[in-house]
Amino acid sequence: GAGVSQSPRYKVAKRGQDVALRCDPISGHVSLFWYQQALGQGPEFLTYFQNEAQLDKSGLPSDRFFAERPEGSVSTLKIQRTQQEDSAVYLCASSLGQGGGYTFGSGTRLTVV
Amino acid sequence: AQRVTQPEKLLSVFKGAPVELKCNYSYSGSPELFWYVQYSRQRLQLLLRHISRESIKGFTADLNKGETSFHLKKPFAQEEDSAMYYCALSGLKAGTALIFGKGTTLSVSS
Numbered sequence: 001g002a003g004v005s006q007s008p009r010y011k012v013a014k015r016g017q018d019v020a021l022r023c024d025p026i027s028g029h030v031s032l033f034w035y036q037q038a039l040g041q042g043p044e045f046l047t048y049f050q051n052e053a054q055l056d057k058s059g060l061p062s063d064r065f066f067a068e069r070p071e072g073s074v075s076t077l078k079i080q081r082t083q084q085e086d087s088a089v090y091l092c093a094s095s096l097g098q099g100g101g102y103t104f105g106s107g108t109r110l111t112v113v
Numbered sequence: 114a115q116r117v118t119q120p121e122k123l124l125s126v127f128k129g130a131p132v133e134l135k136c137n138y139s140y141s142g143s144p145e146l147f148w149y150v151q152y153s154r155q156r157l158q159l160l161l162r163h164i165s166r167e168s169i170k171g172f173t174a175d176l177n178k179g180e181t182s183f184h185l186k187k188p189f190a191q192e193e194d195s196a197m198y199y200c201a202l203s204g205l206k207a208g209t210a211l212i213f214g215k216g217t218t219l220s221v222s223s
Contacts, residue, residue, distance in 0.1 A: 093211075
């Protein structure tokens with residue numbers, strides 16, 4: 001596609017509910033990142049994929065967070081048993097593999113009530 | 114510790130005035146520095162990176178390794194420059210995550 005596509009744009013979840021957030025990166029982009037952006041903060045790193053391999057998941061805040069990219073293209077970030085502190089915008093970014101100049105998606109705004 | 118600091122949460126200037134958005138960083142090694150911008154209701158997008166040494170939309174930023182700074186400057190602000198600006202750094206190795214500052218809101222009024 002022309003850009004990084006994320007869905008849904010907005011998600012309201014009841015506390016304790018599981019959610020799945022989707023990222024469709026630019027075709028051919030090897031690197032894929034997930035970031036979490038809380039209100040009033042800059043994006044914070046969650047996890048990194050190179051093709052289908054999850055090379056860094058050091059930013060995932062708890063074992064309730066899980067990400068996958070099984071075929072090296074579309075990625076899903078899953079949050080189990082959502083808590084209020086999970087409320088944030090979740091951003092996906094992809095690149096050809098070179099450092100830094102990533103293309104970001106519009107994000108998914110998750111609100112846990 | 115790896116950190117990006119943007120000391121100003123909000124910067125308000127008049128149209129035509131010079132703008133300087135401050136960014137200081139802490140990193141062990143040689144990082145790559147970036148400025149990202151987010152206009153209202155739009156996605157985060159790359160404005161410039163220090164290795165390209167480009168001027169985008171009249172903005173420039175010089176990496177000062179001695180002061181560990183990467184301030185963003187524009188000589189004459191325009192109303193369309195109003196946006197949220199994030200300074201970020203990453204390692205030089207491909208796949209290194211970006212570390213962002215908390216951002217500065219630039220408001221340009223006429």
